[in-house]
Amino acid sequence: MTNEDIMRWIECTADVLRENRTYLTDLDSAIGDADHGINMDRGFSAIRDKFPTMATMDIPTRIKTVGSTLISTVGGAAGPLYGTAYLRAAGAVAGKQELTSADVVAMLEAFLGGIVARGKAQPGEKTMVDALTPALNAAQQALNDGATIEQITDRAATAAEEGAKATIPLLATKGRASYLGERSIGHQDPGATSSSLILRCLAETCVGK
Amino acid sequence: MTNEDIMRWIECTADVLRENRTYLTDLDSAIGDADHGINMDRGFSAIRDKFPTMATMDIPTRIKTVGSTLISTVGGAAGPLYGTAYLRAAGAVAGKQELTSADVVAMLEAFLGGIVARGKAQPGEKTMVDALTPALNAAQQALNDGATIEQITDRAATAAEEGAKATIPLLATKGRASYLGERSIGHQDPGATSSSLILRCLAETCVGK
Amino acid sequence: MKKLINKPEDVVKEALAGMQAAHSDLISVDIEQQIIVRKNAPVQGKVGIISGGGSGHEPMHGGFVGFGMLDAACPGAVFTSPVPDQMLAATKAVNGGAGVLHIVKNYTGDVLNFEMAAELAQADGIDVESVVTNDDVAVQDSLYTAGRRGVGVTVLLEKIVGALAETGAPLSQVSAMARKVNDHGRSMGMALTSCIVPAAGKPTFDLGEDEMEIGIGIHGEPGRRRVKLASALEITEMLTTPIVEDMDLKAGESVLAMVNGMGGTPLIELYIVFDALHRLLHGKRITIARSLVGNYITSLEMAGCSITLVRLDDELMKYWDAPVHTPALRWGM
Amino acid sequence: MKKLINKPEDVVKEALAGMQAAHSDLISVDIEQQIIVRKNAPVQGKVGIISGGGSGHEPMHGGFVGFGMLDAACPGAVFTSPVPDQMLAATKAVNGGAGVLHIVKNYTGDVLNFEMAAELAQADGIDVESVVTNDDVAVQDSLYTAGRRGVGVTVLLEKIVGALAETGAPLSQVSAMARKVNDHGRSMGMALTSCIVPAAGKPTFDLGEDEMEIGIGIHGEPGRRRVKLASALEITEMLTTPIVEDMDLKAGESVLAMVNGMGGTPLIELYIVFDALHRLLHGKRITIARSLVGNYITSLEMAGCSITLVRLDDELMKYWDAPVHTPALRWGM
Ligand SMILES: Nc1ncnc2c1ncn2[C@@H]1O[C@H](COP(=O)(O)OP(=O)(O)O)[C@@H](O)[C@H]1O
Ligand SMILES: Nc1ncnc2c1ncn2[C@@H]1O[C@H](COP(=O)(O)OP(=O)(O)O)[C@@H](O)[C@H]1O
Numbered sequence A, B: 001m002t003n004e005d006i007m008r009w010i011e012c013t014a015d016v017l018r019e020n021r022t023y024l025t026d027l028d029s030a031i032g033d034a035d036h037g038i039n040m041d042r043g044f045s046a047i048r049d050k051f052p053t054m055a056t057m058d059i060p061t062r063i064k065t066v067g068s069t070l071i072s073t074v075g076g077a078a079g080p081l082y083g084t085a086y087l088r089a090a091g092a093v094a095g096k097q098e099l100t101s102a103d104v105v106a107m108l109e110a111f112l113g114g115i116v117a118r119g120k121a122q123p124g125e126k127t128m129v130d131a132l133t134p135a136l137n138a139a140q141q142a143l144n145d146g147a148t149i150e151q152i153t154d155r156a157a158t159a160a161e162e163g164a165k166a167t168i169p170l171l172a173t174k175g176r177a178s179y180l181g182e183r184s185i186g187h188q189d190p191g192a193t194s195s196s197l198i199l200r201c202l203a204e205t206c207v208g209k
Numbered sequence C, D: 001m002k003k004l005i006n007k008p009e010d011v012v013k014e015a016l017a018g019m020q021a022a023h024s025d026l027i028s029v030d031i032e033q034q035i036i037v038r039k040n041a042p043v044q045g046k047v048g049i050i051s052g053g054g055s056g057h058e059p060m061h062g063g064f065v066g067f068g069m070l071d072a073a074c075p076g077a078v079f080t081s082p083v084p085d086q087m088l089a090a091t092k093a094v095n096g097g098a099g100v101l102h103i104v105k106n107y108t109g110d111v112l113n114f115e116m117a118a119e120l121a122q123a124d125g126i127d128v129e130s131v132v133t134n135d136d137v138a139v140q141d142s143l144y145t146a147g148r149r150g151v152g153v154t155v156l157l158e159k160i161v162g163a164l165a166e167t168g169a170p171l172s173q174v175s176a177m178a179r180k181v182n183d184h185g186r187s188m189g190m191a192l193t194s195c196i197v198p199a200a201g202k203p204t205f206d207l208g209e210d211e212m213e214i215g216i217g218i219h220g221e222p223g224r225r226r227v228k229l230a231s232a233l234e235i236t237e238m239l240t241t242p243i244v245e246d247m248d249l250k251a252g253e254s255v256l257a258m259v260n261g262m263g264g265t266p267l268i269e270l271y272i273v274f275d276a277l278h279r280l281l282h283g284k285r286i287t288i289a290r291s292l293v294g295n296y297i298t299s300l301e302m303a304g305c306s307i308t309l310v311r312l313d314d315e316l317m318k319y320w321d322a323p324v325h326t327p328a329l330r331w332g333m
């Protein structure tokens, strides 16, 4: 991935989160407090405002800017979680002018690592982790299988989407949904869903690579 | 009318106001504060509780008891207005053991007089006065025409009912409905309606007399 | 009907029992007679001040009983003025020998019942004066009608007059001050929703999802006109302009401003309206020298607000700032 | 959506502007950064106390900034915890050299953001301690979950801890007191209606005309279970019994009791609930020594209530009774 690809990934994410603002908020209405779409859109709108200054940044700085902007503007659970994820992702690609397949997988690993470090959730607790863990596994598998970057990111995104869907039958034990106890069952987790959207953007950016 | 007739009139009024509690309250919802039926029922329920002690009272004392109980339990505009009306009615039949036709008409005149003295409303202001004024006129006319007490009270009740209906197109200038200005037009006045119910009970008590 | 109540007929008495339990340091409640009396009443030599009206307007009036405000309050049934018996008993309970002021909101029921109570008290040899508040600019004033309603000014008046009475001022002066505050203040209100009288069990009026009522009173009654929903800025303008015009407020003047919630509107929205009011008056160079933002004179669970302005001079400001200690208003002690 | 607002995205900032306009004697509001700071901050030698959380809970927390309570509050977007930048700026603004206490309600978002802020402040050389409130008995406590929510106790804790801080007590003692109050208190809440997040524009959940939610938090989220509408007595029992059991309150003990409205419930109903609570505890020979009845920690325009009990001892009672002067709580001055 080039620096321009990274920018396109961020732009795509900002667009897709805006399109899915109501959808994510509706998911959060069912088992949370009806703000996840609003929160993510607020954060990525702030990032959009920074696009002009981001134009001259290198890859790690761009990703770091996403992280720190999310921390400064999102709040809620998603702000520190995604903020830390992007900051760690930036750290994982420090000094790189372009990302190889292995770099992208390392970035994903750091991204998930940031969320786990902050949120302390295990897989199966009905959180972002349930989209990102299978995504990372799929990406690592694909990398080992010698797949292209297009295939790696596509499989990661698909696994994330399936992981998000698979949160439906789960009983939440982390985040706001955990307060609902049994009533959290039967609803898709909003954070897992936004994670899958972010990874689908990554895959779309890598189409043809 | 005998003392027993007076008691039956009061009993009938208590029953009819209970039956029309919701109806009167609905009328008051449209142009008032949704309590007229509740108020009247509260007052006549308190009177009903006094039926045992009222058993031994004479005519003026019975009517006076209705008036003072209404004053003590109804509140709102209707309490002092009807309370004063019954007190004045009792005064008009002071010392009587039985009421002639002329006594009944004099009682009606005092009843209306009490309401006007308290409320200072003229005919046409969309109040109780608009039921009671034509009722008194009809009763006086019938008395002059030599009608029976049954006919006198029936014509009074009918005139009151027509008077209540005729409040519909009026613009209220007294009571709570006046706050609505033009919006008070098109609704029947709750107080005029309860007045017509009271007079219909009087007429029913006099059937066959 | 969704309410935290038991039986509709027990609403007033149980709420009074709750007030007694919560504020036994300040008030004594006669639950049977429905009278809330200041703990140390009667205060010898002080003019007693009582008010009353239908229930459903809480904290008014019971929440304003205490040092520096009311000596007693008489709550009636929901939205129904109390009866003369209550007012007479309250008048006797607070008469410390200096006479009693009745603060009456201008509604036919309130006026007639207080009138009867005042006659009875005077017959008992108690000096009673009555002041009728009529500050609602939504209603046209006229000699030939029921006149304007008494609304928000009543709250501010009870505070100011209560402070004057604590100084030991005579009844004539206390009632003159009440008339002054009433003359100096105007209000107007609006509703986003109706409310449900417990005994009626259904909303007093129906309002579309995109409609509101402008010029309501405090009894869940419909207002002067029904219009399309508007922004807080526009609503504030609709309520404030008639007040400012009726009061003929001029640049350079100071006011006491109240943004009052009707019961179902959260504080965050009332602060938005206060911001709008502040900007609007600032634009006219009228200073908000003192303010109240919150639920003070309500209509059960109605959503909506009212705005009250009182033209301030040094005297009114002094009595407004004086200490007060009641369940709902407290400062300086 | 029927609200007294202008644009949904301006709700928080305009409400803050309204607070600033109404309470400029007590607080300074940085509307851009969304920080409400006590007028005379930092108070030299006094532990600074800050709290924060999503907006939509007014008067909490901004209404509790002032003498004897908070030094600063950080309101986030509606129902969304504030960001570390706000908390860091607030921490710096109130640091009078004796360190700063962060009062954090136990929600993942609040905890994570305050955690980051505390790290940043400590890196800047400011002594910061954090206390997390988690008093909601509707939620099962467990090491392996997000744990119980912080709700009503937060309000009472801010008052008590604020009073201790005014005495010049050191940070360790102030944070120990915060933990003590949290340990001594429990809450539970219920909803008759949902509420509408302005930016979402529609109710967070749908509730039938004869249904209610038991075990809700303060973010308009559905509760632990949905049940048929019940009487105020039954509801009070449903909320109080789990609290009393969890606290293991015994006959002869004294509590501070709060009956809190969720924003859309009128005071008359809250007093009915307080009466029910008073009768229920009286039956268990538990004394309500102090109380609060009103809207203190709300969920926008949600109708419903919550009950909070704090076991009182002489120390807690002393700091509860100490003077406080904030927009929403004031006594003794
Ligand atoms: N401890 C955690 N670890 C990972 N993700 C979490 C954790 N807690 C919450 N989340 C995620 O955060 C999402 C909610 O984010 P958001 O609605 O923006 O914040 P809030 O819950 O503060 O309103 C949940 O759907 C869940 O995926
Ligand atoms: N000044 C008046 N004179 C005669 N009747 C009046 C007057 N004012 C009001 N009324 C009557 O009182 C009725 C309302 O009674 P009610 O609803 O019990 O009292 P309130 O208006 O105090 O709620 C009106 O319908 C009207 O007929």
Ligand SMILES: [Mg+2]
Binding pocket: A028, A032, A033, A034, A035, A036, A076, A176
């Ligand atoms: Mg959320």
Ligand SMILES: [Mg+2]
Binding pocket: B028, B032, B033, B034, B035, B036, B076, B176
């Ligand atoms: Mg009425």
Ligand SMILES: [Mg+2]
Binding pocket: B033, B035, B076, B077, C054, C079, C080, C081, C109
């Ligand atoms: Mg009435």
Ligand SMILES: [Mg+2]
Binding pocket: A033, A035, A076, A077, D054, D079, D080, D081, D109
């Ligand atoms: Mg949130």
